Amino acid sequence: MVYVRKSVWANGGGFSDPILFWYAKGVEALQKKPMSDKTGWRFMAAVHGIDKALWQQYGYYTPGEAMPPQSEQDLFWNQCQHQTWYFIPWHRGYVWSIEGLVREEIIKQGGPADWAMPYWNYSDSQNPQARMLPPAFASKTLPDNSPNPLYVAQRYGLGTVPIVLPAKDVTLEALLQPRFTGTGAGALSGFGGLKTGFSHSGQVSGRLENHPHNIVHVDVGGEAANGDPGLMSDPDTAGLDPIFWLHHANIDRLWSVWTRNPNHQNPTDPAWLNGPMDRKFVVPTVDGTNYFYTPAEMLDSTAAPLNYIYDEEQSSADTVMMVAAKAAPQAGVEGKAMADGxxxxxxxxxxxxxxxxxxxxxxxxxxxxxxxxxxxxxxxxxxxxxxxxxxxxxxxxxxxxxxxxxxxxxxxxxxxxxxxxxxxxxxxxxxxxxxxxxxxxxxxxxxxxxxxxxxxxxxxxxxxxxxxxxxxxxxxxxxxxxxxxxxxxxxxxxxxxxxxxxxxxxxxxxxxxx
Ligand SMILES: [Cu+2]
Known part of the structure; x- marks a missing residue:
């Protein structure tokens, strides 16, 4: 089956939308799991990045608590890819992983078996609320007055309540970048970033990563009056905030949008397709096994094991474009860029x-x-x-x-x-x-x-x-x-x-x- 990821605003952005209500229930179940459980919330956030001092300060880590074996920490943790052409495909596998873990918990509680991760399209100019943090994340309680697992205290934004992203921060010039891979050395960094090896923390951001991705992180996280960063502001805490996953589902959707343009081409360089060589990407799956992946395996979200599509891709016009884009000859813009850059x-x-x-x-x-x-x-x-x-x-x-x-x-x-x-x-x-x-x-x-x-x-x-x-x-x-x-x-x-x-x-x- 192919799961359909829907807009967080499709049904008002609050708990009357069953997708958001069940997201809260699934997140709550994952949050209860111990740090040592690789299918739990905190383990998954640490896959992105972990700074024990910050986690401890915010109450997400207690010194002395049971930790996963060191070999498992070395394999999984501190893996997020930034300032690299792997930024986009690494995050696709990462969001897919937690989507499966959340769905599993939802099904256990009798929720919808076709649940999929919603996305936050803050750039939707047709929706006057688009740039506001959706109410399901801002409310301190669920409809039954129990604590809301989607609420995060360390989310300071730019100081306004509710948090609203400035319009100029969510513009999509990145989608106009004709090439996925930048050329570096003073030139533009491309839609997807520069060619690198495994890059947990690198040097030059690709255009999509810079804008809107990095800016939205800080616009949501912000910092407290005493200067402490919000969870979303720092890659070592960002994955702890439930809004992180909707932000990244949207960044992932923008990759699909960019790819649907028949003039755009994802890298064909084997170093990207089969990379990185210096450390493999790996995420946990529902049955507790480890899923190792390459960017090549992330190219088609409708194929197994990813099996998802965005609601907007269901329309027939888009499907025609997708087919046209896929049928494009291999030597597209990317190949040309190599020749005459x-x-x-x-x-x-x-x-x-x-x-x-x-x-x-x-x-x-x-x-x-x-x-x-x-x-x-x-x-x-x-x-x-x-x-x-x-x-x-x-x-x-x-x-x-x-x-x-x-x-x-x-x-x-x-x-x-x-x-x-x-x-x-x-x-x-x-x-x-x-x-x-x-x-x-x-x-x-x-x-x-x-x-x-x-x-x-x-x-x-x-x-x-x-x-x-x-x-x-x-x-x-x-x-x-x-x-x-x-x-x-x-x-x-x-x-x-x-x-x-x-x-x-x-x-x-x-x-x-x-
Ligand atoms: Cu991010």
């Missing part, structure tokens, strides 16, 4: 590490004079061509360069910040009125861990790459572009405290021929 070239960088404290930080990126002029000339030529009434003798100019803003080695001691990055924001203007100058947003999910010196990348932190071609093009057209430098503003949603320890080692501009 052009290297990005450094145009300039700021002078020194920025420390982000309080209401924001500013820096100036000095541009190489010749390259800066060349960049501006490219936009001028395009503009001249577009507005000219007589076609030029030598045909259309070649497309202007893509301009890429790199924030390199972002480090932090805490994960709860959301920071907007602006280009040439005029002094005294309200940033919210100048979204045309917003290059991108960083959700600091996982930055703390990536900054620890004992991590595989030696505490390099994470890096982000934003496409600012449109912004620079508009600045040039309005005469506001200086080819000497670009000013960059980092503006946090909430004032950043000294002990958050946020630094950005270098901010640079790259150009890439299109």
């Amino acid at each position: 052009k290297k990005a070239e450094l145009v300039g960088a700021n002078a020194s590490t920025i420390k982000l404290v309080g209401a924001g930080a500013k820096t100036s990126v000095k541009l190489d004079q010749a390259l800066g002029n060349q960049m501006a000339q490219g936009f001028k030529a395009m503009r001249g061509f577009a507005t000219s009434t007589t076609p030029p003798a030598d045909g259309a100019p070649k497309p202007a360069d893509q301009v890429l803003l790199n924030l390199e080695n972002i480090r932090a001691d805490k994960d709860a910040a959301v920071v907007d990055v602006y280009v040439n924001l005029p002094a005294g203007e309200n940033p919210e009125d100048r979204l045309d100058l917003l290059a991108g947003t960083i959700g600091f999910f996982g930055v703390r861990k990536a900054s620890l010196p004992d991590q595989p990348h030696g505490g390099m932190g994470i890096s982000e790459v934003f496409d600012i071609t449109r912004i620079v093009e508009c600045l040039e057209a309005s005469g506001a572009l200086s080819t000497d430098n670009l000013n960059i503003d980092l503006i946090p949603r909430k004032a950043v405290s000294e002990d958050a320890g946020i630094t950005v080692e270098r901010i640079s501009i790259y150009r890439q021929e299109q």
Whole structure:
């Protein structure tokens, strides 16, 4: 049978929807299992990541309690894939695993045998409530007044009650990325991320991972008044929050949406399909066995053992598109990208590490004079061509360069910040009125861990790459572009405290021929 994953808002987002009521009952049963049980709630959260000090602080771990054997911890725990092309397929297997465990508990209690994990589509512009945390997660009690297992106290959001995600945080530009795999070295990171090995904590986020994934994590988790992170803000606690799984079902759905576009192609590189080679992905199943998997086995969600589909994929129009996409020749965009991927070239960088404290930080990126002029000339030529009434003798100019803003080695001691990055924001203007100058947003999910010196990348932190071609093009057209430098503003949603320890080692501009 193929299970159908439905929108959390399909029946109001509260407990009158049996899917959410039974989710609560299933979660409650899993939460009662001991830490040592690999089919239990806390074991599964630790598969994503565990920080015993944080867990203890929040009452999810008691020193001395029975733990799984060390060999089992080594096999399963601290496995989540971030800043890597494995981010998307690893999480598909992970959500599928808990979906089966929850369903099993629901069936034991006499609930629906066809229960499937709902998804939280916060980007649905047809639904005015879409960006609100669904009521089933915000209520402290179930309809019978018993405690609600879906409620989490350590969910601080951006300080509003109810929690509502800002509209600009749930936009879906990521779906426009033509390539799954990014090219790295200053260039865009692709829909799915850069080619890496097993990457529990890596360096560059793929576009879907950055936005909306990372930002939604922090927008929901936030931090307490005393600076403690919410569960969703940190990968070492995120899996403990029941909303985590609906967020990731949605990210997983967005992979399906991206793949349905016949021009898009998942990687065909055996290193992705059969990877990673350095550590296998593994999740528990309902019968207590271990399911080892590769990205190749995650490609078709309708095939065994995954066996699920999203409600929107049931319509016939979508089915036709899916068939068309699957019939596409193997050498699609992904193959072409390998052949003609052009290297990005450094145009300039700021002078020194920025420390982000309080209401924001500013820096100036000095541009190489010749390259800066060349960049501006490219936009001028395009503009001249577009507005000219007589076609030029030598045909259309070649497309202007893509301009890429790199924030390199972002480090932090805490994960709860959301920071907007602006280009040439005029002094005294309200940033919210100048979204045309917003290059991108960083959700600091996982930055703390990536900054620890004992991590595989030696505490390099994470890096982000934003496409600012449109912004620079508009600045040039309005005469506001200086080819000497670009000013960059980092503006946090909430004032950043000294002990958050946020630094950005270098901010640079790259150009890439299109
Ligand atoms: Cu996540």
